[in-house]
Amino acid sequence: MVWFREGIYHLNPEGSEWEEVSLPGEVIQISCGPGDLVWAVLWEGQLLVREGVSRDCPKGTSWVTVDSPSPDVGATHVAVGVNVVWALTKDNKVWFRRGINSHNPCGSGWINMVGEMIMINVGLNDQVLAISSEDRAVYYRQGVTSSELSGKTWRAITVPRDGDRSHSSASASSLQSAGIYFCGEVRAQSAGSDVESERGSTDGAAGLVTSSSPESLVDAPTDQPVETPRIPKVTSDSFISELVSDREPPKTSREETPPAVLEEEPLAVEEDLKDPCAGVAIPPQDPQWCNVDLEEAQIQQTGVVLDSLDTCSLSSVATYTLAMEDPYGADERPLWAWVSGGGCNVDSHSQLNWFNSMNASSLVQSVQSMSLSVSPAQTAAWRRQIFEQLSERTKREMDDFRHYEQAIEQSVWVKKGTMQWWRDWKPYKWIDVHFALEQFSGAEGNKDGILFIYYNFYEEKKYLHAFVNDVTILVPVLNDSKHSFAIYTPERTKQRWPIRLSAATELEMQDWLALLSVSCCDSRGIQGPPSKQAAWSITCKGDIFVSEPSPSLEAMPYPTPCDQMFWRQVGGHLRIVECNSVGIVWGIGYDHTAWVHTGGYGGGFFQGLGSSTDNIYTQSDSKSVYIYENQRWNPVTGYTNRGLPTDRYMWSDSSGLHDVSGGADRDGWQYAADFPALYHGHKTLKDFVRRRRWARKCKLTTTGPWQEVPPISLSDVTILPCAAQISVDVVPLWAISNKGDVLCRLGVSTLTPAGSSWLHVGTDQPFKSISIGAASQVWAIAKDGSAFYRGSVSAESPAGDSWYHIPSPAKQKLKQVSVGRTSVYTVDENGNLWYRQGVTPSYPQGSSWEHISNNVRKVSVGPLDQVWIIADKVQGSHGLSCGTVCHRLGVQPMEPKGQSWDYGIGGGWDHITVRGNCMEPPASVCPLWGAWPLRAPSL
């Protein structure tokens, strides 16, 4: 039933009476614009458009049916503005109606827009707000203007909730100024609807409701035994289950579905311009929940009225917010279900600061402090003078004249080229394509861009594209004499199937990579050197990548998904990199040379804008590659390269081979009775096979922000991970020399990251891996595969006093160890990951090894005890990958082993360190879930 309210006019805003409007079907939702547009959604999935609405006839005259945008999937939601109609279908696709104008309220056709939404709403001047089906964040359509009503892109709004206010005043105030408020007063109401909320009497008010179905919330306490202390956790579980049910394909019963959240609408919102802080409701009838933070609750309770017992379900929302003080915090990210911006007047030219993330600002700060602390030359008087005078010049010549017209109009800049593309369909092969990068200035002056790959598919011209701000990493892949590189987006990381492109020359590839890299960094506002918190990783080719962690990277229970991390390349060539949170970074090359990070960025082929200038040095690295030439003796021709059918290839790799320890003759041959066997260096009568090893030494010279630390060659290094607030003057750094000696570096500090000298620490046998934890607990792995704990290491006694032998897990030889705040993890030679049980301050050696996972190549445990690994055999939707960065989920102080793995970039990765990231996940600050862009469809 649709009813029309008669007699609404200025002096009688409540109108006089309801009048029924006849309908051709059953309407499930209706949207009335500020102008004359009225659209509704029918149960069957088609849409209705009201015709004949005018000032003289606000009720309109008749309905016209418009088909659902997609023939098989019905529409679920529609939102209209002055000149626009947006709709959602059951599969969460977003549609924009073309050709709408005052003469034609029906429009002419549907356009499928990027993004997947569960709820959409249009404001006073056609600005659009929506809630993404994927992360349930609130998105704003950027770039909606009267000439481009469909806008340009979705941008997440960072929305802290009431309870978060005191912790994030900055973003809160920006939101206030933007006119977004949280519904202070939440009241149970039975007939809330879009139409009603648009009735809002105050401009600049929009309402948001978190997705909290009354059922699940009321159920929560009853499902749970009363003695359980952590009600909030239960709530979060019900959130999860609800989320899961949301993502299921359309359910059987129509009444329950369209989209599941809409069902939960009884929690309607009244726009309210009260101080948002006043909006937290505390259930008076449930003392158990009140103990969360009574003091704060009372402050916030001012002016709250709970008017019925029904609100018990709502109050749990509020409690839940407060309960985030709990260190095991339940949900730390609001999952929005409803947004109403019907009264929200956003000028298309106004600069919005809803999107500013704390991440970015803290990044800038650390960048600045970094460049200042690292290179004193930066602060030379002449340089400072130039910086100061340039900003003075800007003030003098430009500040008062910003309203003047620019002489040169801005436009889109396109760079084009030809490349080869590893096509997406079978048989896979390289095909010629045209490649284009379109760059433009975003609405807020930030750069953005789109990549296009134009190809032919059976004579048909097609293209695929990727948004630059969606690209997570650019990986150079030099192989098969192809100068190729791979482009990943979160989607393609999941698939393990990047866009692979190949340029004609290496130079051309590097040009493109440098340009694309700058473009990606620009679109994400990343510039300058890596922050101290950055995660570092290395590919099996020795390329170095760095990623800035978002504050919610280690958040519980919804950390930033690993595949959304943005990695940028840093010049240089390394096998191992280790860092800590005060910005000390060391690396070890393939030739075992030790390097220390200079605090710069770029180098290699990143020149010009993508590179710092005064702390880039030449770096060389070398690696030996061995190949075996095998021969078999036969009576006719003697030793030849003609083997038996069962023999190995006559040129083989080193698999199953031992060192040339049995000696060799003058031509380098080793002899044996048969393959495989022990070889010896002189020929006897019984030797029917022989082999010799060919060595090839590869050397490369590049540049990067690395300075050599002579003279000792290293095989492993570890730096004390520091907690965020603690400043240490001298930072403990341990290493293993190429020969297996354990070394302790003296004089390492933020000002002298290279330290001054080595202190030798005696051992009974050579060692191969070492790690120091946040409490100076040093663990090491010996060549024989057993572990050792170093006792009494402290600031006074940096080298400790003695080694305690710790047996390896049964029948396993350990190869690598990493120690975080308290956790100790090791990896054995068969790829098993082990956790050390029973480690306590009084008994730091622990009691036993517990198996966590297999197919693990390397582990890095950080100062928050976060666990990251390089894993083998990760299955993607398009293929299997080896060497994948993975993040342990569910790691908590009481559950340091975590629960499951989240898969990130790879394969082809060899090393990762997260020991710089000591950023505690925001305890009650709204995680910046929205900082990531919406997925673009990967065609």
Add this chain to the structure above:
Amino acid sequence: MADDKDVLRDVWFGRIPTCFLLNQDEVTEREAEPYYLLLPRVSYLTLVTDKVKKHFHKVIRTDDAEEMWFEYEGTPLKWHYPIGVLFDLHASNTVLPWSITVHFKNFPERDLLHCPSHSVIEAHFMSSIKEADALKHKSQVVNDMQKKDHKQLWMGLQNDKFDQFWAMNRKLMEYPTEDGGFRFIPFRIYQHSLHTFIATFLLCFVPVSAVCSYCSDTRSLSSPTLSDRPFIQKQFRPVSPEGHVHTLGDLLKEVYPVALPNEGGPKRFQVVIHGIEPLLETPLQWLSEHLSHPDSFLHICVIPVPSD
């Protein structure tokens, strides 16, 4: 501002607020309104004033209009100097916006080059880049570039695309690390017309050796406006044979000592680059990499200290 990259941006995005006024003598059908524009310091007058031309064409009899040219306080403005250089040389320390008079008649043939189209500016711009690269890398870099790369530099300037321009320009700014800089620093020193007079006068009092350093181009001193090279340009290395890094002060001492203050004496001249006065101890190589104009030259203006 914490990084040198920001200097590049500030240099590129420098703007001069300008008020264009039609010359009183032009015959108009109705009164001409002034036209206000933000001019990019690194661009060229005739490249960015199509809007100005269109604006004034509305009020003058178009069939009377000849080639447009600009004048400031009686001095015709050379379009082939970067706008920022023109401003620093003739109008620094004056009230903004910069008032430029627009002419459509009596083109001063003796003072200005004709600029019939943008392709003339492009040719001038590219020849500057080539000349600079000859000094910096014996033309190796610019010759290795393809036609489209040259186009990218030009389009970058024409369309005010910083990234597009620098994606290519960075190649022109490279040098072998062991060399410590370019072969020679491409620079041009401009003198205020009044200053030229003083410099000529002072010639009598400076040692002969110093005179030699710029007497190679004495024409510039005698008739600055008529000469095609009314600026000082010499070969100067960023690093001395002994390995000392040359500074802005070293350069001036060598090629234009008059600009430096006498010991104990008052400062008579300002040494201005992009509207700022870098300290004399600023390394020349750094200046060349960061404060050069898009045409790869470091344009240095020496102007008298304002009397007030």
